Amino acid sequence: MRIILTGFRGTGKTTAGEILAGRLGLPFLDTDRIIEGRAGKKIPAIFRERGEAGFRELERQVIASLPQDGVVVGTGGGAVLDPVNVERLRKGSLVFLLQAGEETIARRIGGSDRPSLTGKPPADEVGVLLRDRQPAYLRAADFCIGTERGPPAWAAGEVLRILEEGPTPALSRASGMKFIGQLPLREGDRAALSALLKGGEKGGLCAIAGYPCSHSRSPALWNGLFARYGLPYLYTSFEWPDIGELIQAVRDLGVRGLAVTIPFKETVIPHLDGVDPDARAIGAVNTVVQCGGVLRGFNTDWLGIRAPLEDRAGARAVVLGAGGAAAAAVYALRSLGMEVTILNRTPGKAAGLAERSGCRAAPLSSVRDLRPEVVVNATPVGMHPDRSSLLAAEDLREGMTVFDLVYTPPETPLLALARRAGCRVIPGTEMFIHQAREQFFHVTGIRVPGDIVRELV
Numbered sequence: 322m323r324i325i326l327t328g329f330r331g332t333g334k335t336t337a338g339e340i341l342a343g344r345l346g347l348p349f350l351d352t353d354r355i356i357e358g359r360a361g362k363k364i365p366a367i368f369r370e371r372g373e374a375g376f377r378e379l380e381r382q383v384i385a386s387l388p389q390d391g392v393v394v395g396t397g398g399g400a401v402l403d404p405v406n407v408e409r410l411r412k413g414s415l416v417f418l419l420q421a422g423e424e425t426i427a428r429r430i431g432g433s434d435r436p437s438l439t440g441k442p443p444a445d446e447v448g449v450l451l452r453d454r455q456p457a458y459l460r461a462a463d464f465c466i467g468t469e470r471g472p473p474a475w476a477a478g479e480v481l482r483i484l485e486e487g488p489t490p491a492l493s494r495a496s497g498m499k500f501i502g503q504l505p506l507r508e509g510d511r512a513a514l515s516a517l518l519k520g521g522e523k524g525g526l527c528a529i530a531g532y533p534c535s536h537s538r539s540p541a542l543w544n545g546l547f548a549r550y551g552l553p554y555l556y557t558s559f560e561w562p563d564i565g566e567l568i569q570a571v572r573d574l575g576v577r578g579l580a581v582t583i584p585f586k587e588t589v590i591p592h593l594d595g596v597d598p599d600a601r602a603i604g605a606v607n608t609v610v611q612c613g614g615v616l617r618g619f620n621t622d623w624l625g626i627r628a629p630l631e632d633r634a635g636a637r638a639v640v641l642g643a644g645g646a647a648a649a650a651v652y653a654l655r656s657l658g659m660e661v662t663i664l665n666r667t668p669g670k671a672a673g674l675a676e677r678s679g680c681r682a683a684p685l686s687s688v689r690d691l692r693p694e695v696v697v698n699a700t701p702v703g704m705h706p707d708r709s710s711l712l713a714a715e716d717l718r719e720g721m722t723v724f725d726l727v728y729t730p731p732e733t734p735l736l737a738l739a740r741r742a743g744c745r746v747i748p749g750t751e752m753f754i755h756q757a758r759e760q761f762f763h764v765t766g767i768r769v770p771g772d773i774v775r776e777l778v
């Protein structure tokens with residue numbers, strides 16, 4: 322196992338890392354020092370001669386050459402901005418983010434000879450860079466430690482405590498384990514979970530939360546991705562009817578990443594500590610990431626709908642349905658500059674979503690008159706065992722793009738009709754694949770190519 326310490330300059334990575342390495346009897350490697358050693362120059366001189374791009378290239382090479390095991394590593398403050406570095410650093414490692422507020426950092430690094438990255442005065446630069454980098458820091462970390470609570474020796478002690486006991490206190494973990502005991506898990510999964518929570522295995526926990534959700538393909542996909550990228554994580558399913566109790570267990574167990582599905586995408590929001598602006602605008606969260614006891618919510622459904630339609634920017638579109646998936650679809654299509662009309666069985670719900678999202682609503686029967694270039698089905702119509710389609714063959718024309726968010730079966734009745742009419746068809750598995758890639762990115766900071774997810778799905 323490797324221990325990686327990341328974070329902004331002035332968070333104590335080097336001092337805490339040296340103390341931690343001493344206590345663990347391991348060597349400590351500081352990527353900035355290795356870069357200076359290899360270049361034979363101090364970092365300000367490297368920046369002067371090669372610019373930031375030259376420095377980042379050296380940093381990538383150093384990170385690629387780090388030992389895979391038995392070492393404590395402190396990284397430069399910008400290292401985890403590059404997802405390729407994150408993928409390399411995370412392999413076989415546990416990553417600890419050391420955090421501190423803007424003023425503390427500015428005080429700690431006052432008088433440093435490091436070059437400016439923004440051209441702003443030092444006091445302003447810290448705030449600008451911190452805000453910019455914060456999402457990448459949070460994505461790349463397994464655990465977060467606030468370093469304002471004690472000196473670097475205290476931070477090193479916190480890392481040791483988390484390694485020995487896990488991220489949450491024993492009492493919280495006991496109530497989390499009681500929750501796990503009530504879940505309908507397969508025996509093999511329960512045993513693996515129990516070994517992880519009792520500290521027999523070092524690593525983190527992720528889960529899908531829903532009711533029902535034990536049929537979900539997410540655990541197989543995520544455990545496949547964890548194995549592929551060498552991440553010491555276990556992904557399980559939390560099938561439970563009460564979202565309040567479920568989120569309490571997520572806190573008690575220090576669950577790192579949670580996929581949220583039906584029926585909790587809206588009701589989870591009041592239980593979180595922060596919600597990203599896209600999720601807030603859609604009104605639904607399907608991804609929760611925890612660091613340092615803080616739960617943040619995101620929505621990746623809309624990105625899963627947006628990605629396969631990126632080449633249709635500005636098109637005339639209709640969305641069938643006015644529920645949660647339709648809200649994400651409307652948001653995605655609007656972000657591509659499409660003119661969107663919502664068609665729904667219950668007209669009042671279509672009108673409500675249209676008003677909230679600044680587009681139009683019309684009756685389902687008007688689809689032919691609207692002559693859409695893009696159609697997104699965000700209703701369950703056509704989902705196995707249903708064999709019906711909301712649109713008829715006469716509604717579909719050559720050149721249209723038809724995206725059915727339903728993914729069982731892969732070829733829905735609507736897609737079969739659309740294919741016969743000469744439309745471009747996009748199956749619902751594409752949404753699942755792209756939203757899962759984005760979810761994995763939020764939880765790990767690693768960018769997985771779509772084909773790898775497609776292969777695992």
Ligand code: NAP
Nearest residue numbers: 642643644645646647666667699700701726727749752753
């Ligand atoms: P939801 O909130 O329950 O909304 C369902 C919508 O479908 C409502 O607008 C409803 O109309 C309409 N509808 C239901 N049955 C209908 C019928 N027989 N005829 C006409 N309209 C009907 O569900 P959701 O969360 O938005 O999910 C919708 C579908 O999207 C799911 O069934 C799933 O297949 C798909 N989905 C796919 C993915 C993926 O990764 N590919 C992810 C999420 C969802 P009313 O307003 O009249 O009730």
